[in-house]
Amino acid sequence: MSGTAPAQSTHPAAHPAVGVSPLMRPHYPVGIVGYGAYIPRYRLPASEVARIWTDGKGGLPVREKAVPGLDEDVATMSVEAARNALKRAGIDPALIRAVWVGSESHPYAVKPTSTIVAEAIGAVPNTQAADWEFACKAGTEAMQAAIGLVGAAMARYALCIGMDTAQSRPGDALEYTAAAGGAAILIGPAEESLATISASYSYVTDTPDFWRRPDDSYPSHGDRFTGEPGYFNHTLSAAKALMEALETSASDYTWAVFHQPNLKFPQRAAKMLGFEQEQTAPGLLVGDIGNTYAGSCMVGLTGILDITQPDDRILMVSYGSGAGADAFDLTVTDKVLERRDGAPMTRDYVARRTEIDYATYTRYRRKLRTK
């Protein structure tokens, strides 16, 4: 109305400080109420890939990788991780208002994985459900959205899953590492959480390091963009921006976990940020299970939550090709001690291991044409 002063906005998001800081903080405090891992039991040693394609010569980026069984896919693996998260959380699944599955290997091109998962865990029908896509950070971007949903009090709980059965062309460098596994993270109010999340930050550019066109079975990679312009620029930029804004350094964190495409990259990124090897050891699973893509740093986080103590602080940084990185600042609460025994530990899944050879691998991954 003319002649009257504009009404003062009372919306917290309209506060000038929210626009100035690149950090994303929820209005109401949130955290992780439950978590669950899943890793299939079959393992293909990297030496098997080398035996077939390089006469056994050359260095190996990991020791072995996890391979899904014939009856497994991202939906079945997500269901088990979600059930583990619910066992730990001990909540009624009917209170979940979002079931989000991040992956680049959804079983259907069109038909959500998330509705299958929501149905199987008893979260239907009063829930949002969606599949997320952003290469290896599809799961953590769902976490950021869930922080917003719960942080705005639109929902009490939101379930975020990062899970993959990663594809790789036979003979390609990715065949050594492209693995299966991931984790489910249930976001909820901070006072119910086993780890609170104070803030997150996302760093994104258009970088052509890795992609897969809709009708292709296998991804392609833009070799020279993989290392420095892709993984390191985004991972380090996200971690540094988060730590600068929070005025923290590597020594303020008990643990750190990064996206793990191979053993070398996360170890180098950690070192460049000032982390010691001991800080990343419990979450560094890539050597034993391979690169689980959208599941990678989330399943690493579950490995840390299995052994962490109250008040420990954790830095988590995902990386997704194309490209972007999400960084999270977490603080563990005493609830972790009573909840973590409620489901199988991540190390139990790592230890549950049946070695297969390359021939069995080609059958399990349906690489053999039978008609």
Next chain:
Amino acid sequence: MELPRHWRLQNQRYGLVGEVCDQCGVKLFPPRDVCPSCAEPAHEQYTFSGRGQVYSHSTVYSAPAGYEEYAPYTVALVKLDEGPMLTAQLTDLGDQEPEIGMPVEMVTRRLRAEGEQGMIVYGYKFRPVMSQGS
């Protein structure tokens, strides 16, 4: 195409949801709405724990249509902790031989796919029990 049948059964198949008799408390799987024990109506849904034991088992080498790619696989009669006996595939055996009395737990897995273009059918299978924390 058996879309309606798969859809109708998905609740019990995904999560092992049966029924409990209001009168005598017997747990039923699959759900059948009338208690076979006391002949009273049983409408209350009941989600089974998924824990049980192998009662008997057999390995299938010559699989029926739709299951060929999984052969050989092991089918078992599983006696659930809550009482009912059901037939299901065992999975994730790895190098382990199935045994009568083996403790097993329910997992949701792919049962079959309706050809290259058709829908994927999910349902319960059982695997050797994993340790629960340590």
